[in-house]
Amino acid sequence: MNLILLLLFQLIMTKNINKTKIGTRNSLTAKEYFDGILIGNTSILSKSITLIESSLLEHQKIAEELIELCLPKSGNSIRVGITGVPGVGKSTYIESLGTYLIEEKNKKVAVLTIDPSSKKSGGSILGDKTRMNSLSVNNNAFIRPSPSSGTLGGVAKATRETIILCEAAGFDTILIETVGVGQSEIEVKSMVDFFLLLMLAGAGDELQGIKRGIMEIADAIFINKADGENIDKANIAIQEYKNAIHFFPKNDNKWIPKVDSCSALENKNIDITWETIESFVTLTTSNGHFNQNRKQQAKYWLEHTINSSITALFYSNSNIKSKMNELESQVINEEISPFKAARDLLAIFKS
Numbered sequence: 001m002n003l004i005l006l007l008l009f010q011l012i013m014t015k016n017i018n019k020t021k022i023g024t025r026n027s028l029t030a031k032e033y034f035d036g037i038l039i040g041n042t043s044i045l046s047k048s049i050t051l052i053e054s055s056l057l058e059h060q061k062i063a064e065e066l067i068e069l070c071l072p073k074s075g076n077s078i079r080v081g082i083t084g085v086p087g088v089g090k091s092t093y094i095e096s097l098g099t100y101l102i103e104e105k106n107k108k109v110a111v112l113t114i115d116p117s118s119k120k121s122g123g124s125i126l127g128d129k130t131r132m133n134s135l136s137v138n139n140n141a142f143i144r145p146s147p148s149s150g151t152l153g154g155v156a157k158a159t160r161e162t163i164i165l166c167e168a169a170g171f172d173t174i175l176i177e178t179v180g181v182g183q184s185e186i187e188v189k190s191m192v193d194f195f196l197l198l199m200l201a202g203a204g205d206e207l208q209g210i211k212r213g214i215m216e217i218a219d220a221i222f223i224n225k226a227d228g229e230n231i232d233k234a235n236i237a238i239q240e241y242k243n244a245i246h247f248f249p250k251n252d253n254k255w256i257p258k259v260d261s262c263s264a265l266e267n268k269n270i271d272i273t274w275e276t277i278e279s280f281v282t283l284t285t286s287n288g289h290f291n292q293n294r295k296q297q298a299k300y301w302l303e304h305t306i307n308s309s310i311t312a313l314f315y316s317n318s319n320i321k322s323k324m325n326e327l328e329s330q331v332i333n334e335e336i337s338p339f340k341a342a343r344d345l346l347a348i349f350k351s
């Protein structure tokens with residue numbers, strides 16, 4: 001009896017300790033976060049992502065240390081970017097694919113969503129969660145919406161670091177949802193292995209707001225909502241897109257972008273989309289492009305980080321701040337050329 005009581009007491013105490021540790025935000029050291037991440041504790045994983053997103057200097061310090069600890073444990077995943085206009089079915093597709101991967105392929109899936117429009121509407125994250133009903137309660141899935149603006153180094157840096165943490169936590173498939181309308185695509189492309197573009201049949205490229213450039217960087221184009229009355233239209237669209245990509249520049253990695261259709265809602269061809277990704281990984285691994293791409297991406301992020309850090313330093317410099325307005329209005333009034341003004345400001349910055 002005493003033994004049972006003792007065990008019960010111990011159990012309650014351990015639970016409480018865990019609770020206080022996890023409950024008190026940012027009270028952990030980098031090593032403690034790291035240990036939690038390594039055993040796949042998603043609560044600690046969430047907290048460390050919040051740390052990454054924080055602009056407080058003390059948080060940034062721990063975050064940086066944590067990233068360094070996690071880096072050797074990262075990289076063992078397939079990173080997939082999923083893009084397309086709002087409403088094309090990205091979240092629904094991720095729900096289907098993620099569930100398929102967990103149930104049929106024994107995968108652990110992390111979903112990161114980047115939606116610049118969500119800042120305005122405020123509603124789309126909620127929408128995403130409801131589209132990912134079964135994934136959001138699955139133990140082998142982890143869903144994290146993009147951070148709000150104001151994250152140090154920007155949303156892209158936070159996303160890239162989040163990938164590292166998720167991989168260290170044992171997630172072997174990273175799905176990144178992003179809206180296909182602009183700059184965020186290029187940044188997402190530079191952090192994923194495979195870039196999937198979802199399209200709608202019969203909507204016309206203009207209507208879909210998809211820039212040709214985005215089609216060019218896609219490794220596969222799937223026409224979603226190929227169900228019900230849409231099936232015929234989807235088949236026509238497949239042909240159109242196949243013809244279009246025929247004229248795109250060839251990829252160095254020898255991959256020919258795949259064009260097909262799927263229905264995220266009815267779970268049709270979701271397995272084909274995954275087979276496509278697997279074929280891509282097999283091909284590019286064997287010809288060395290998979291690793292080469294990751295190396296190039298690391299180089300890109302080094303340069304990107306240096307550039308954005310220098311820019312931030314420049315604009316926060318007090319001498320620059322005091323001179324900026326004056327030179328700006330001189331440039332606008334054509335009293336001085338923008339080039340001369342830039343040279344003057346840089347000279348002030350360097351002195």
Ligand SMILES: Nc1nc2c(ncn2[C@@H]2O[C@H](COP(=O)(O)OP(=O)(O)O)[C@@H](O)[C@H]2O)c(=O)[nH]1
Binds near residue numbers: 085089224263264
């Ligand atoms: N008929 C049909 N509807 C779909 C399909 N995929 C998504 N939808 C619907 O399209 C709407 C937008 O889907 P959502 O996944 O939120 O799109 P997102 O904005 O690209 O993430 C929702 O009402 C979905 O139910 C599909 O394959 N077929």
Ligand SMILES: [Mg+2]
Binds near residue numbers: 090091092127128177
């Ligand atoms: Mg969505």
